[in-house]
Amino acid sequence: MNLFFDTSALVKFFHEEDGTDRVTEWITFQDNEIWISEIALLEFMSAIHRRFRNGEIEEVRLEEAIAAFEEQMTLFNVEPLAHSVIKESERLLREYGKTHGLRTLDALHLGTYSMIYDEDWVFVVSDENLYKVAELMSFKAINPLKHENIG
Numbered sequence: 001m002n003l004f005f006d007t008s009a010l011v012k013f014f015h016e017e018d019g020t021d022r023v024t025e026w027i028t029f030q031d032n033e034i035w036i037s038e039i040a041l042l043e044f045m046s047a048i049h050r051r052f053r054n055g056e057i058e059e060v061r062l063e064e065a066i067a068a069f070e071e072q073m074t075l076f077n078v079e080p081l082a083h084s085v086i087k088e089s090e091r092l093l094r095e096y097g098k099t100h101g102l103r104t105l106d107a108l109h110l111g112t113y114s115m116i117y118d119e120d121w122v123f124v125v126s127d128e129n130l131y132k133v134a135e136l137m138s139f140k141a142i143n144p145l146k147h148e149n150i151g
Contacts, residue, residue: 001120001150003027004035006109007043008126009144013072014065015048015057019126019144026124026150035077035121037085037112043105044069085111096133106130113139122150 003026012023027034045066052062079085089104089111096102102110106127113123114137123141125131134141142150 001031001122002033002035002118003122003124003150004037004113004117005040006037006106006123006125006127006130007040007047008130009124010036010040011044011047012126012144014044014069015051015061022144022147023124026144033077034075035079035116037079037109038081039105039108039112041073041078079112079116081108081112082115085115088115092133096136100133100136101129102133103129106133110134110137 005023009019009023012018012020013027026032048057048062048065048069051057052059057065085108089107092107092110092114093102093104097107106129109125110123110130110133113121113134117123117139121140123134123139124144125134125141126143126145128143131141131143
């Protein structure tokens, strides 16, 4: 199965928090192909550094998370932020920004996903608002904080 992770779900693989067990199971299951948007690379670095600045993790955990992330990225499929993704993200913001609070980076994840997904794909997201927008778009979505299994 193809699983597309937004950063809110992906970070759980590299930092122990609610949902980590499920995300780890899904990522390490050999039959799953893991996809992310190129924006996740920057967003992950920002998120893990914010956790350090906020005193949620110590420097040694910060360095371990970054090293694990960089190593794991070689095994993930990283979809580039092409012009078509930017245009699709802009369209999504126009459609869902005003009424559903879709934000810039979430629109980029969703825009990337909408450009590459097929019927056997699943959008994995921990952000409840983004999850709701994905469902409105009739995408198969799963939140590791709520769902036990994919499917």
